[in-house]
Amino acid sequence: MPAEFTSLRPLLFTVYVPAAAYGIGMGAAAPVMALTALDLGASPAVAGLTVAFVGLGQILGDIPAGQVVARLGERISIIAASTAGLIGVLLCLFAPTVPILGAGLIIVGLSNAVWGLARMSYLSEVVPFERRARAMSLFGGAMRLGFFVGPFLGAAAITGFGTRGGFAVQLIAIVLAGWLMARLPDPPTAEAATPRPPLSLIAVARAHRHLLLTLGAGSLLMGVGRASREAVLPLWADHLGVSAATASLIFGVGAGLDVVCAYPAGHLMDRYGRRFIAVPSLAILAVAYLTVPLTDSALTLSVVAIVMGIGNGIGNGVIMTIGADIAPDVSRAEFLAAWRLTHDGGFFVGPLAISGLAAIGPLAVAILTIGGVSALGAGVMARYIPVFIPWPRKID
Known part of the structure; x- marks a missing residue:
């Protein structure tokens, strides 16, 4: 059984701040997904469908995410998911066509699935039962806070760099969140002795x-x-x-x-x-x-x-x-x-x-x-x- 945190404070900069940063990236990108598709010549219907690609990628990512985290551990999984997220956002940032934009959004969704599962698995291991709901609710709340703030930062970036400025904010947010969360080592588990x-x-x-x-x-x-x-x-x-x-x-x-x-x-x-x-x-x-x-x-x-x-x-x-x-x-x-x-x-x-x-x-x-x-x-x-x-x- 891993050592449990008796307080949630040690998780501030390794779980909650990174979650807020990741949420900021998602919130900054959300308003510009459809707009970028429209700029690339998509019809309103296709542009609306493009937004669903992130959700599709997340569902597809849920399928192998458990095996990825079980095999690699939470820390390496976070690094891998953040790297995939960077690739996806870069595709969105420089996409010359709607299909490439869609591919980038699907990869971002895949990253979201592994990233979220790794942190959920970590909190399940290290937070004692009597504080578990608060830990999980704060994690969800930090993501929501970031998603709430993100569009405002994205709007500022759009003013300076154009429609895809929201993706630039997401790029920075993923780097910051991945770096912060990757600093925490994997918790020891009972499964470590019996691979x-x-x-x-x-x-x-x-x-x-x-x-x-x-x-x-x-x-x-x-x-x-x-x-x-x-x-x-x-x-x-x-x-x-x-x-x-x-x-x-x-x-x-x-x-x-x-x-x-x-x-x-x-x-x-x-x-x-x-x-x-x-x-x-x-x-x-x-x-x-x-x-x-x-x-x-x-x-x-x-x-x-x-x-x-x-x-x-x-x-x-x-x-x-x-x-x-x-x-x-x-x-x-x-x-x-x-x-x-x-x-x-x-x-x-x-x-x-x-x-x-x-x-x-x-x-x-x-x-x-x-x-x-x-x-x-x-x-x-x-x-x-x-x-x-x-x-x-x-x-x-």
């Missing part, structure tokens, strides 16, 4: 199929509910005739609450259990989605965005915490990769579902459907979290 070949994702899925088909379904539904707001709020704002600048401000208010809610949510999870946060998070999102079609102005939509931000914010770190709780001591990294795939799959499917449903019917129906999905996710979490994570939990 074994890493398990494949299929083998992990077979061994834990009941858990992944039940609690994992809740994780997927939570991913759908959390990711869909990135499509719902701008699309409904446009439906109401709200300007792009105002729509961005509305989204930013909700995003800011993600950061504010991170640590309190982790504290409550450590004290009252994972279900205490997971179920209300999804229930609040469900209510917010079901209310969106009732809004008729920027003001009322802003109120709903605030509610949605609270629902999303209190869920910061809950999926990572649950994953750390249920991960076996043996094949921990491989299992966490399979667990992350459930949530990342939901993040990828959510916005695509909104787009597809809106294409064949009224936008309001698409939004109400996501509200129903979020409510279903709350029910699944309420049913299965106690099955796999009984509370109060006995600590050995």
Whole structure:
């Protein structure tokens, strides 16, 4: 068993600051992905699809990420992921065509998958159970803080260097985050004395199929509910005739609450259990989605965005915490990769579902459907979290 941190302070510059830096890079690049595709001659539809390539890359990266981390360890995996991320961002920065831009974004997604899993696996090892939720929520909150700040730094870079300035900020952020996190050595584990070949994702899925088909379904539904707001709020704002600048401000208010809610949510999870946060998070999102079609102005939509931000914010770190709780001591990294795939799959499917449903019917129906999905996710979490994570939990 690795030595555990009795305080989260030693992780400040090796986990949380790098996470914020990495989030800054993601936030700076997010607004310019579609714009760069448009500059390269893509149609609006193709430009919108290009943005989904990061999510696609992350899903593809989840498949081998567990074996990579199990084989190489957290530190080398971070170095490899950061190097891949640099290559991906450089392709985006200098892409002469849309296909090359898309390839760069997919590589960035692959990097995100390995990078995130390595840090999740590390925190699972070194943070004691009684502080685990706070550690994971702070990690998620640091990423969200960076994603919130990133567009502002990206805007400054765009002013000086053009549309692709956001990618330049991401390049610097990945270098800084990778360097900071690579300084920390791998924790000793029980597996070090008995080396074994890493398990494949299929083998992990077979061994834990009941858990992944039940609690994992809740994780997927939570991913759908959390990711869909990135499509719902701008699309409904446009439906109401709200300007792009105002729509961005509305989204930013909700995003800011993600950061504010991170640590309190982790504290409550450590004290009252994972279900205490997971179920209300999804229930609040469900209510917010079901209310969106009732809004008729920027003001009322802003109120709903605030509610949605609270629902999303209190869920910061809950999926990572649950994953750390249920991960076996043996094949921990491989299992966490399979667990992350459930949530990342939901993040990828959510916005695509909104787009597809809106294409064949009224936008309001698409939004109400996501509200129903979020409510279903709350029910699944309420049913299965106690099955796999009984509370109060006995600590050995």
